[in-house]
Amino acid sequence: MRYRDGEGDIGRIQRQQQFMKAVFNEVASPTVITKIPAIIREVxxxxxxxLSTSEMLNFAQILNDAYKKGLKTDMVPGKPAYIDEVSYWLPDLMALRSHMAKTLDVKMEDKYVTASRIEATEYETSIPKEMKVVEVPKAVQQPKVPTEANKSKQSEKSDAAKTSNNQQTTSGSKVRVEVINASGSADAGSKAAAAxxxxxxEVVGVSTLTTPYPNTVIISNSTSSSVLNKFSGLPFKYKLQVNKDEDAGTQATVVIGKDYLK
Structure with a gap:
């Protein structure tokens, strides 16, 4: 299980998954499942x-149900890294939270996505400089063959997106932004919105995060230079993060951090 592996943590994770599946199959087999009440009494x-005996028996029933449906394993999305040949696994926080939301059938609200992006950025900047991160190429997915109906829908969506983007990024038009106050000061959000x-x-809304963040961050949902250029010359310090998201309701989110108060 824990011997040195040329694939580092990835190899160990695969062995652990195989081991847990083997244990699960053995414990949930018909020859063992019928003996669980006696095993629980002895243990x-x-x-x-x-835990009461009835609660432990309920767990046994859950185990039996899971056995019938099959055991599914997942791996935390991320990439391998090394310090002095010691293997580490760096999680991709955004991909992990998106995966959990999809698994639990929960919608990620815009405020939560913004907060997650900030935390992911802070996590990445905290990685030690001596750590060697191995970039894992993304798997190449086979393109889906669109049906005629899907072609029509995709074409309409593409045309609508182009029209919207052209309207929003026209030189001289106002850039729509949302302000999130994460400075810890109640009036910092309204002051930043005024600025x-x-x-x-065009400030479409001001909201507050209870968890303060050290730095002010502007997350641009557009890669258009006509949008990005308008952030130059702002009367406060900030870090710019570009994350293309054509489905976002605004062209940028301005997160006000504690450094705004200095």
Missing amino acids: SATIETD LRSQGF
């Missing part, structure tokens, strides 16, 4: 737990 006499409006931005 409960030798360990200290706040942005004075620079010609």
Whole structure:
């Protein structure tokens, strides 16, 4: 399980998954599942737990149901890294949270996505400089063959997106932004919104995050130079992060951090 592997953590994870599947299949097999009540009685006499016998029997039933449906394993999305030949696994926080939301059938709200991007950026900047990160190429996916109906829908969506982007990025038009106050100061959000409006931005909303962030970050949902150029000359310091998202309701999100107060 824990011997040195040329594939590092990836190899160990694969062995652990194989081991857990083998244990699961053995424990949930018909020859063992019928003996679980007796096993629970024996085990409960030798360990200290706040679980009742009926609760432990319920777990056995869950185990049996899971066995019938099959055991699915997942791997935390990320990439391998090394320090002095010691293997580490760096999680991709955005991909992980997106995967969990999809698994649990939960919609990620815009505020949560923004907060997650900030945390992911802070995490990446905290990685030690001596750590060698191995970039893993993304798997090449076979393109889906569109049906005639899908072709029509995709064409309409593409035309609508182009029209919207052209309207939003026309030189001289206002850039739509959302302000999120994560500075810890109640009035910092409204002050920043006023400063942005004075620079010609259209502020569509101001909200507050209870968790403060150290740095002010502007997350641009557009890669258009006509949008990005308008952020130059703002009367406060910020870090710019570009994350193309054509489905976003605004062209940028301005997260006000504690450094705004200095």
